[in-house]
Amino acid sequence: MSKEEAIPPGWSYNPASWGQRMPIVVAAMVGFAIATYLALFQLKVFDTVWEPFFGDGSRKILTSKTSQMLPIPDGALGAIGYLVDALAGVIGGIRRWRTMPWIVIAFGLAVGPLGFVSVLLVILQPVLYDSWCTLCLATALISVVMIGPAMDEMLASLQYMKRVKEAKVSLWKAFWGYKEVQGRVI
Amino acid sequence: MWAHVLNALLGIWLMASAAILGYSDAKTITDNEHIAGPIIASFAIISWWEATRVVRLYNVPVGLWLLLAPWVLGFDNTTATVNSMLVGALVTGLSFVKGKIKDVYGGGWSAVWKSDTLHAREARKQPRTNLK
Structure with missing residues (x-):
């Protein structure tokens, strides 16, 4: 099987190629590293947190009421989110848009809410606490940058699911990538 | 952009x-x-x-x-x-x-619910072999 055959029909490139996916995985890993560092500060493993621009900003934000609304600090939740994104970006081959649509669609859906929550937290920093947290802003930027490049692959999978439906093949089996439906729809 | x-x-x-x-x-x-x-x-x-x-x-x-x-x-x-x-x-x-827009996207987002779109037409042209 050549690389050309992995290109979805009607597309000029393959959105599931490694060249397309690796940058997102790298971004997610950077996000994971920063969020883990912030979570360790929130869990009092570190006494101080790096803040080059906004004085006491990071400390204020990371120890705020909003950051402790849930049983685990929001930094730890973010770290889990980035790890899920990185894993969902790595799993599967270059034809995964049709061999395992579930992971591609899960990947697209994981990237969306992470970006949304990050932006919401960026808004809450100055509005509720009158301060900014440099590393929190950096992670928010990373999660927003990941949305666009993850969506093209999801589009290819959704178009595949549409062809599966029109061919009257089981959507359930195609979604989970059952061997028996592989190749019945291109 | x-x-x-x-x-x-x-x-x-x-x-x-x-x-x-x-x-x-x-x-x-x-x-x-x-x-x-x-x-x-x-x-x-x-x-x-x-x-x-x-x-x-x-x-x-x-x-x-x-x-x-x-x-x-x-x-x-x-x-x-x-x-x-x-x-x-x-x-x-x-x-x-x-x-x-320099790349082609199989008809874009509307092609997910519309019929007879670019990706559907292109898929019909391809031989339906057993692609494992």
């Missing part, structure tokens, strides 16, 4: 402008900028990629809001009013710039 790079920078500018232009004490004005700024920057960044270029249009209502905000919220600071309206006009205008 250049238009959406500018819009991302305008969104970031809104986040910083109260501190730079010196009206940080006006809570209503700064809150408005601190809410609209990240939203504009996010939509602009998402529309950097061709497959999600349509998201640029989500910034049109936000841009129009910035034009109205000084009057609806009653801004009492001329600098802030001028800043909000200027940024609002620029964001609205730049959001309409579609730019070049």
